[in-house]
Amino acid sequence: MALHIETPLLASPSLSAAAGRTVWLKLESLQPSGSFKLRGIGVACETYVRQGKLRFISSSGGNAGIAVAYAGSRLSIPVTVVVPESTTARAKALIRQYGAEVIVHGTAWDDANALALSMLGDDAVLLHPFDDPLLWSGHATLVDEVARSHVRPGAVVLSVGGGGLLAGVVEGLRRNGWDDVPVIAVETVGADSLAQSLDAGRRVTLDAITSVAKSLGARQVSEQAFAVAQSHPVRSVVVPDSAALAACERLLDEHRILVEPACGASLALAYDRADVLAPYDNVLIVVCGGATATVDDLRRWAQPSISGGA
CATH class of the missing domain: 3.40.50.1100 (Rossmann fold)
Structure with missing residues (x-):
């Protein structure tokens, strides 16, 4: 029996209204350990x-x-x-x-x-x-569950740190015949190693992680994540810490779910009606979770001296 559970997939009325399109949430924050x-x-x-x-x-x-x-x-x-x-x-x-x-x-x-x-x-x-093929295969089960629910996403939005989730979701899309479903890979300013790598055409190592989204704090993405970002339709987006933190607070208010800024980065695209979502309906956001943040942490990080007002 698998150690993970099958997590709920639900359409969010509040996020759909904010984004101007149907937004589905895959609630990985409900895994027993608190994350995907x-x-x-x-x-x-x-x-x-x-x-x-x-x-x-x-x-x-x-x-x-x-x-x-x-x-x-x-x-x-x-x-x-x-x-x-x-x-x-x-x-x-x-x-x-x-x-x-x-x-x-x-x-x-x-x-x-x-x-x-x-x-x-x-x-x-x-x-x-x-950075392990076993991890990617396990993370791909997230997409298997979505496929069994008969919801075909127009795009998948997820957060990127080291890139394990990105590699796994792309593997899951491919094995379910969804090779054409794009992935929107979101990072925060100061933890944007994938975005910088794609701009440079090679894997870039950040000097330091300056974002409050420490869960996205890999100074360099894995080779696999960098490779799939070029072989699959992947769009890279970077948001400020302030947007990620605001999204965390709104999700808590609207869905009674507390997540880390690393997860808030993806939610911010819907809450802010980001242009990158314009071509898509049935947007699937992976609520990747994170058990290490508290409400007090979010409030502290939101202070200008902490987040840099970004």
Whole structure:
């Protein structure tokens, strides 16, 4: 039995009115771990158990680490999650809630990942947060569920960090015969490694993540995400932190669902009736979730001194 659940797909009257077209929400925020990450992480963890692995190691400051911790608790496998110093106290508490060990190391995910890699042994395996074919296959089940519901999206809107969700959704579109359905890939200013890479024609490594959307904080997108962004109809959009935060607040008011700014970035396109949506009806937004943000966090990040007024 899969570790993830089938999540609701619903048409949002408020977002549809704001966007001027039908907007569907795939509510991945309702996964047991709080985000879509559990789809791919669950597939990977179950695969590695069958291969005889006895310990899971994760390098994640947030949702992937929580998903690994949850999977480990369900599979009775010990988990160590290495997180950077920027990881919130809430994220660390949620990881520990599932019995995982938390080690804090470095100022960014890259530092945490380097330590995690050094901890591997014959019986341990690293669960990468976004760059693993097993993850992409697991994330693709999201599209399988949409296809079974007989809703054919005119476009899929999703947020991009390292690009695992993008790679998985494109895989899902292709295996359901929806090769022509475009994906609108959304990032925030200061966490826009995909947009900068597409502009440059090569993968760009950001000097630092300056956005409040830390879940989008991969300084470089995966090779697979960069490749599918060029082989599939993908449009890259970058929004300011302020738009992402405002979208989080509106979703909370209208749907009683709290998500992180990383997810708010995608919702912002509908709330702001972005021109990029103009050609499409039946727009599907992946509400990717994020359990590490609180209402107080959103309010604090919205202060001009924090978000830069962006």
